[in-house]
Structure formats: C-alpha cells, structure tokens
Amino acid sequence: MKKNAILFVAAMLTMFTAQAQEQRGVCGTTLDDQLLFESRLLENIEKMNSGQVAADRNAIQYIPVHFHLVGDASGNGKVKESRVLDQLCALNTAFAPMEFRFYLSPHPTHGTIFNYTLNNNNIYTNQSAWSTMNAQRHPNALNVYIVDVAAPSGNQQGITLAYYSPQRDWVVSRRDQISGVSNNSTLPHEFGHFFSLQHTFIGWESDPFDDSFPGWPIAPATSPGGISTERVNQTNCTTAADKLCDTPPDYNFGFGANTCAYSAGAKDPNGSLVDPMENNMMGYFNFCNVYTFTPQQRNVVLADRATSARNYLNNSFSPATTVINTPTDLLVAPANGATVPFYDDILLEWKAVPGANYYLLETDLVSSFISPNAQSWVVSGTSSLVTSLVANRTYFWRVRPFNEYVTCAESRQGSFKTPLTSAVQTIKGLTAWQVAPNPLQEEMPVKLLVQSERSFEATARIFDLAGRQVFEQNGLQFTEGSNVATLSPGNLDNGMYLLVLQSGEGRAVRKLSVLK
Numbered sequence: 001m002k003k004n005a006i007l008f009v010a011a012m013l014t015m016f017t018a019q020a021q022e023q024r025g026v027c028g029t030t031l032d033d034q035l036l037f038e039s040r041l042l043e044n045i046e047k048m049n050s051g052q053v054a055a056d057r058n059a060i061q062y063i064p065v066h067f068h069l070v071g072d073a074s075g076n077g078k079v080k081e082s083r084v085l086d087q088l089c090a091l092n093t094a095f096a097p098m099e100f101r102f103y104l105s106p107h108p109t110h111g112t113i114f115n116y117t118l119n120n121n122n123i124y125t126n127q128s129a130w131s132t133m134n135a136q137r138h139p140n141a142l143n144v145y146i147v148d149v150a151a152p153s154g155n156q157q158g159i160t161l162a163y164y165s166p167q168r169d170w171v172v173s174r175r176d177q178i179s180g181v182s183n184n185s186t187l188p189h190e191f192g193h194f195f196s197l198q199h200t201f202i203g204w205e206s207d208p209f210d211d212s213f214p215g216w217p218i219a220p221a222t223s224p225g226g227i228s229t230e231r232v233n234q235t236n237c238t239t240a241a242d243k244l245c246d247t248p249p250d251y252n253f254g255f256g257a258n259t260c261a262y263s264a265g266a267k268d269p270n271g272s273l274v275d276p277m278e279n280n281m282m283g284y285f286n287f288c289n290v291y292t293f294t295p296q297q298r299n300v301v302l303a304d305r306a307t308s309a310r311n312y313l314n315n316s317f318s319p320a321t322t323v324i325n326t327p328t329d330l331l332v333a334p335a336n337g338a339t340v341p342f343y344d345d346i347l348l349e350w351k352a353v354p355g356a357n358y359y360l361l362e363t364d365l366v367s368s369f370i371s372p373n374a375q376s377w378v379v380s381g382t383s384s385l386v387t388s389l390v391a392n393r394t395y396f397w398r399v400r401p402f403n404e405y406v407t408c409a410e411s412r413q414g415s416f417k418t419p420l421t422s423a424v425q426t427i428k429g430l431t432a433w434q435v436a437p438n439p440l441q442e443e444m445p446v447k448l449l450v451q452s453e454r455s456f457e458a459t460a461r462i463f464d465l466a467g468r469q470v471f472e473q474n475g476l477q478f479t480e481g482s483n484v485a486t487l488s489p490g491n492l493d494n495g496m497y498l499l500v501l502q503s504g505e506g507r508a509v510r511k512l513s514v515l516k
Contacts, residue, residue: 086180426506
C-alpha cells in the first residue's frame with residue numbers, strides 16, 4: 001500500500017512537472033518557418049564571409065517600425081503606449097552593435113504614430129483574420145502586431161510569447177511581452193528572425209535534449225527536427241544548426257532551465273561536453289541579466305538589411321534630436337494637489353520640450369498608472385481637454401515627451417482632485433451667451449452677453465487652470481430676452497481661465513483668455 005502511494009505521488013509530481021514545463025514561454029517561429037527563410041540566411045552568410053557587409057558596420061541605419069495596438073471587438077485590452085515607448089528603447093539597445101536605430105513611423109494612410117483601428121477578436125486572440133491585418137499594415141515599415149494571445153500556424157511546446165511570420169513578413173507579440181526591461185529578449189529575438197537569424201538550437205524546438213532521451217548524455221547525430229546536430233569541435237558548424245560557428249552547440253537546453261546557466265552534462269555526438277551560450281538572443285534561456293548577438297549574427301542581420309527584400313524599409317529619416325531632457329517643472333496646470341473647477345472639463349497643460357514632437361498624457365486613480373481606470377492620449381501640442389473623468393476623486397496624471405526616435409525620456413507626474421461640479425450647461429432657459437472681449441486686455445471689465453427664454457439669478461466665478469477661484473460676483477439678474485452683465489475681475493495674469501455662470505438650477509462654462 002505504501003509503495004502504491006509513493007508511486008501515485010511520483011506520478012502526480014511527474015504530471016505537474018510536465019504541465020509546468022508545457023506552460024513555459026516559447027517563440028512561435030517554428031522549424032518549418034525557419035526553413036522558409038534559410039536560403040536568405042545562407043545568402044547572408046555568404047555575403048558575410050566575402051566581406052560584403054564590413055562597410056556597413058559603422059553606418060547608422062534608421063529603420064521604420066509601426067506598432068499595431070490590437071484590441072478585442074469592443075476595443076478593450078490594448079497595450080499601453082508607455083510600454084511600447086519603453087520597448088522601442090530596449091530594441092535600440094539590443095541592436096546598437098549593428099548601428100540600427102528603430103523609429104516610430106506614422107502610417108501613410110491613417111497618419112497616426114500607432115495604429116488603434118484593429119479591434120477584432122480574430123486578431124486579438126488568434127490572428128486568423130490575417131487579411132484584415134494585411135489591409136492595415138504599413139507598406140514601408142517593420143510591422144508589429146501587439147495582441148492578447150499570439151497564435152502561430154504551427155503548434156509549439158509551451159505558451160507562444162511572440163513569433164515572426166515569414167509568409168506575412170511581420171511580427172506578432174503578446175501584449176505582456178512588451179516592456180523596456182533590459183533583459184526582455186522577446187521582441188529582439190523575433191526581430192532577429194525577421195533579419196533571417198535562426199534559433200541556436202534549430203531542430204530541437206519540439207523536443208529539447210535532456211536525460212529522458214535514449215543514449216543520454218550523448219546527443220544523436222540528427223535532431224528530432226531532422227537538422228544535423230552541431231559538434232563542439234566546429235567540424236560541422238557551417239552546415240548544422242543555425243549555420244554560424246560563433247554560436248556554440250545548444251540543443252534547446254534553455255527550455256527546461258530555471259537559471260541562466262547550464263550544467264546538466266549533455267554531450268555532442270562525439271562525446272564532448274556541451275557548453276551553450278546561455279545569453280544568446282536567439283536561444284531560450286531565461287533569467288539572464290543581458291542578452292546579446294554574436295559578431296556573426298550581427299553580420300547576418302546587416303547583410304539581410306542590405307538585401308533587395310528589405311528595400312521597403314529604405315527611408316531618408318533623420319531624427320530632430322537624439323536626446324530629450326524632461327524639465328522637472330514640465331507640468332503647468334492644474335497645480336499639484338489642486339481641486340479643479342469641474343470633473344468633466346479639465347484642461348491639462350504642460351511646457352513645450354525641445355526635440356519633442358509628441359507627448360504621452362496619462363491619467364489614473366493610482367500613481368502606478370496600471371489600474372483598469374488608466375487612460376492615455378498621444379498629443380502633439382502642450383495641452384489637452386479631458387472630459388472622461390469621474391467626480392469626487394483624486395487623479396494622478398503624467399506627461400512624457402518623445403519623438404519618433406527618442407522615446408526614453410522621463411515623464412513628470414502630478415495629481416489633482418475632481419469636484420462634484422459638472423461643466424455641462426444645465427441652466428434652464430439659457431439659449432446662448434458669450435464673453436467679451438475675449439481675449440481680455442489690461443484691466444478691462446468683462447461683459448456677459450446672455451440670451452434667455454426666462455428670468456434667473458446667477459453667480460459668476462472665474463477659475464485659473466490650477467483650479468483656484470480668482471473672482472466671484474453674486475446676484476446677477478437676467479431677464480427674458482437679451483441681457484448684458486458687467487464683471488470687474490481686476491488685474492488678472494496672462495493665461496487661460498474658466499468663467500462659470502451658476503444658478504440654482506445649473507451652470508454654464510466659457511473659456512476666458514487674458515492677453516496683455
């Protein structure tokens with residue numbers, strides 16, 4: 001009985017271990033996919049060996065990228081722009097040795113820096129609507145579709161994190177893989193495939209070599225995928241595995257590894273102990289502090305970029321600047337911690353930053369900006385009117401300046417409180433009203449030109465954009481028909497203000513500009 005219990009526990013542990021292994025993240029670029037672009041790889045290796053790519057090593061190349069932020073049928077679940085900006089920083093770091101500089105390329109038709117228009121369950125969860133994806137692709141950029149579930153055509157062990165489709169020549173990534181974490185190799189790995197690199201362990205994708213193999217620890221001469229097993233002595237490194245000699249043998253040891261180190265003792269077909277390059281960008285090891293490409297991998301990438309197949313990436317882009325310094329006093333209004341006049345009509349303002357063509361504006365109820373209430377906008381100017389917040393809450397907001405190439409600049413963050421007051425015009429009988437003169441110059445009086453269908457009494461208040469009340473006048477009487485009321489707000493500083501007319505039944509709001 002005791003023996004049966006032990007066997008049962010052992011069987012359960014084996015099952016759970018297998019299930020846990022099945023859930024590991026993997027690349028969805030299958031063996032068959034890699035064989036589709038192997039001829040390109042071999043041509044690039046030939047160019048590398050003949051020295052044809054040496055002249056490109058010191059020339060900066062700007063490469064356009066277009067990110068498609070895919071949502072479900074309701075438009076929900078899109079990756080946040082901040083994570084994409086962080087990811088672009090990480091991509092440029094990973095490919096810096098090749099002097100590649102990726103930049104955000106606006107779509108030539110849609111005209112936006114990101115594509116927000118793909119709201120489709122058959123893209124968000126499985127990419128079966130590939131014709132819709134193709135219709136939205138940028139014709140002159142490396143297209144990256146960021147989805148919830150990456151579902152390549154071929155099944156792989158584990159959960160697919162991302163994949164390169166050689167048939168479509170685009171990259172698809174799960175949204176949880178998009179980040180600026182320095183050791184996040186997912187998207188750089190797929191970009192490696194895009195530029196014709198294969199897995200360092202090609203042929204072992206579906207069946208990693210471990211102690212479950214017959215003949216362990218000696219590896220078979222041919223991988224389960226039918227690819228020659230690479231030898232440690234490099235006698236077949238130009239024809240086996242990824243065909244590159246400076247990437248040591250790897251039989252997909254990283255798939256089952258829990259550290260960035262291999263010590264299980266596998267040997268090649270000659271009986272030599274295998275020592276893989278754990279932090280290679282095209283391998284599967286997790287937990288490495290940094291991932292890298294070898295010199296030969298870099299030369300292959302450079303050679304692939306120079307092929308006619310990549311001519312569609314050609315451009316004359318030159319960044320306006322390569323550095324953006326975010327001032328500490330970037331945010332202008334509302335003042336930090338202030339209560340704004342209305343919860344549904346909030347003008348957020350910030351300073352212009354040299355070199356920035358865009359600003360990422362974000363709001364949330366938590367300072368980490370990760371709650372379901374988080375909202376974001378890409379703005380080309382220095383202000384934005386936000387009308388989608390709720391009453392009686394404390395909000396956090398931040399602004400991040402960036403341009404097409406420089407996306408690593410810091411953001412600045414503040415907070416404000418929303419009142420119970422709405423900016424919606426609800427005064428009964430009020431049919432039209434204007435503020436004159438507007439803009440206001442010197443210490444001139446302000447005239448309210450009011451057209452009403454009934455009589456009412458109101459109070460006029462003026463607020464600055466920090467939410468501070470700077471003027472109030474009570475007891476204004478308006479009758480049926482045309483009315484003129486005069487306010488004397490005194491010496492107001494230059495800037496934008498909100499003039500609020502409030503009765504016992506509702507309120508109305510106009511902007512007032514002061515320009516002396």
